[in-house]
Amino acid sequence: MxxxxxxxxxxxxxxxxxxxxxxxxxxxxxxxxxxxxxxxxxxxxxxxxxxxxxxxxxxxxxxxxxxxxxxxxxxxxxxxxxxxxxxxxxxxxxxxxxxxxxxxxxxxxxxxxxxxxxxxxxxxxxxxxxxxxxxxxxxxxxxxxxxxxxxxxxxGRGPETWNRPFCEHLFDFLSARVPEGQRFILQPLALPPVTIGSGAQSTAVGGMLTDIAAWLAGRTPTLGSLRATAAADGVDLPHLEPWPAAVAPAR
The missing domain is CATH 1.20.120.450 (dinb family like domain)
Structure with missing residues (x-):
């Protein structure tokens, strides 16, 4: 990171x-x-x-x-x-x-x-x-x-333009969106995995770095479909908690 x-x-x-x-x-x-x-x-x-x-x-x-x-x-x-x-x-x-x-x-x-x-x-x-x-x-x-x-x-400057430091920052900041009892193993292509959340239920989310960051930020991934797996089986992308907001639920 x-x-x-x-x-x-x-x-x-x-x-x-x-x-x-x-x-x-x-x-x-x-x-x-x-x-x-x-x-x-x-x-x-x-x-x-x-x-x-x-x-x-x-x-x-x-x-x-x-x-x-x-x-x-x-x-x-x-x-x-x-x-x-x-x-x-x-x-x-x-x-x-x-x-x-x-x-x-x-x-x-x-x-x-x-x-x-x-x-x-x-x-x-x-x-x-x-x-x-x-x-x-x-x-x-x-x-x-x-x-x-x-x-x-x-x-024309979608999430695909976000650089690696920014995406990695979002992984850290938006770890607050992981539901209680769960943890996500983020697997950006050709980069080391990152685990966010500390629950017992694990879901792996793989894809391009910027697509994973976009999904966490509530934006549309632009470079390809993300994939989620749990216990080696394909599953839907997991639910995310609301964006951590300072004054009220963020857009």
């Missing part, structure tokens, strides 16, 4: 932000209204969410720098949802401006932590309210948001 350091995470954050910004720059007004890969959401909804979570996480770090914590969204989950609905119908130009400003703000907040170690007393270890964690956890969250929602835009 790839060990994610603050330095590597910063590189991944900038790379993911560049991809989202580049995709947003190509959209015209009719494209904004088109359906995304998320049921019930247009691309405008996805872009509004990207801007909203980026600003929210930047605010987490800005308060943390002063030794304070603050809730992720003003008004909690309801406030988040209202803000997305209000902004979803904006023009392409408005979305570009909002996403650009939000990405610059959140990247600036994380860039200001550079030079401090993950185990240090400050910087990446500053407490934030998000999941009761620290700034490093917030960085991982924004990485997930940018990469996954870039795929949700439905513009």
């Amino acid at each position: 790839t060990v994610m350091t603050p330095e590597k995470l910063l590189e991944e954050l900038h790379r993911a932000a560049d991809i989202v910004a580049g995709m947003t720059a190509t959209l015209a007004d009719p494209d904004i209204k088109a359906p995304s890969e998320l049921p019930g959401w247009s691309r405008g909804h996805v872009l509004a969410h990207i801007a909203g979570i980026s600003n929210a996480m930047a605010r987490q770090l800005e308060y943390a720098a002063r030794g304070e914590t603050i809730e992720l969204y003003d008004g909690g989950y309801e406030g988040r949802s209202q803000a997305i609905e209000m902004a979803a119908g904006h023009s392409a130009a408005e979305h570009r401006a909002d996403v650009s400003a939000a990405l610059a703000r959140v990247l600036g907040a994380f860039d200001s932590l550079e030079g401090t170690g993950r185990s240090g007393p400050a910087g990446w270890q500053q407490p934030i309210s998000f999941r009761g964690g620290v700034a490093f956890d917030g960085g991982l969250a924004i990485w997930r948001e940018l990469v996954i929602h870039a795929s949700d835009l439905g513009m």
